Amino acid sequence: MSLIVAIDIGGTHIRAAAYTPESTRPIAHHKTRSLAQTPGVFDRLVEAVEAIWQEGNVAAIGIASPGPLDPHSGTILDTPNIPEWANFPIASKLTERFGVPAYLDNDANLAGLAEWQFGAGKGHSDMVYLTISTGVGGGVICNNRLLQGYHGMGAELGHMTIDPNGPLCGCGHRGHVESFSSGPAIARYVNERLQAGDTSTLQPDPNLTPAQIAEAALKGDALAISAYARAGEYLGIAVANYLAIFDPSILIFGGGVSQAGDLLFKPFEASLRRHVFHPHYLDNLTITRAALGDDAGLLGALALARLALNGKK
């Protein structure tokens, strides 16, 4: 009864891995396509778990999934990627099938939890993890505990309004951090400026990627540079807010857009210094990149199950 099975559910792949106590290297690992839009996602998930299962030797299952979801009841509320999972009690379904307790939280919270337990955030009592990619998500450690909240929907850091007249966010509201600083927000800004007549080496293209814009910026394209500068400017406002709210000792950036490096982070740091409520928040504040990469979801699910078994969640 010593293994933990961790599951990471993504839009393209489902991964399952088994871990011995104290180790973060899996003794078994299985990856399968999720085919999220096709019925039978749960069956494919069960098969992935079966592929690594050791009957009688597993203590618990941890699950990382896109949200919104309720970690307290282990229920996925409605995740845009997997239409058949509306109000889907995934934790109790897995417990029913495999006979061990199962613990669920969303991928951003668990990537943050993983960074805290095993990665860049080790040893910090107050940590803010921010992932910047298609969306902007957060994972927060307060007083050595994962912030989940009453409905389990806390730390939705990307959906903080920083300008009520700002761009439309994917969620339908205006001026959220995500509507300024996510990958699609950066691409949308470039397309809008191109349509308004700005000159650039880039062409209007609905499929423009943040990586293409970064490439153009590194070659000196002024519009591409300004698109990242704008994302960094608003990110600085957002992070100044997170500092006033959480006062962490470490801020960790994950997600593909953070790969842009100085293009994003130089303007971000200048903006943060201008907007921070009090300079004392910056004293001894570590600002760094995520250490765990693609395994963050699995490792977060592992950490969640371990903490729950130890009564520390």
Added chain:
Amino acid sequence: MSLIVAIDIGGTHIRAAAYTPESTRPIAHHKTRSLAQTPGVFDRLVEAVEAIWQEGNVAAIGIASPGPLDPHSGTILDTPNIPEWANFPIASKLTERFGVPAYLDNDANLAGLAEWQFGAGKGHSDMVYLTISTGVGGGVICNNRLLQGYHGMGAELGHMTIDPNGPLCGCGHRGHVESFSSGPAIARYVNERLQAGDTSTLQPDPNLTPAQIAEAALKGDALAISAYARAGEYLGIAVANYLAIFDPSILIFGGGVSQAGDLLFKPFEASLRRHVFHPHYLDNLTITRAALGDDAGLLGALALARLALNGKK
């Protein structure tokens, strides 16, 4: 060694009170003028404590003070009200004088802590307390613990930017919650609209108070009504952010401006419903007024010292 002495330091008065275990009714109480701008504030504080001191029978001292301050080291960094207290190690000074441990935090955090331990927030694991008066301050309970942060400067909820082009805040930044929804922000808006030519029963007046504006609003003055509506609109945006960030089960309003009642809270509630990231945050969310009134600071200092003695802070 069973008593706790609680101290509440305000701009006009210093209060000290002694409490037996388990009770929130003081067995002794002393109030003196702080004369905050006049040297000797610490001596007056010591005299107030001496007036209620029972030698050999006090276990700890709790202190509520305006910030910014560092609760971890018990140091007041610089409080605008008391110029002689810059980097003033008040907790160790009191320990030196009285021979017992002393614990410090800011008045908003401690009013929140008091509401959680003794007032409207009892029994809630995740709570947001917001005081709206001359400033906007916060006190947050996350996972049954007071959010203090690494430098002890967390939960500065009034200094969250919600519009980077918004009005100037008292702190020098733009578009903070406090710059829209505090008492002075409401009065400034009225004065600006009067100077711009709006008609009203109110006259331009730098000393205009939120209470006078509320009185005019209750008599039907359109400008006065719109000033509270605007404060409530932005308060709704701010609270939608706090819900996405903390996902509390209760939201408690304190401070003089909250006395305006429906003038502020009707527009606030409409705005909150429009801006909340996901309607699930509102399910079973309690929104209520503070229960403790003027004693919140003293009771928060009491709670802080009790929790610290029990190792639960």
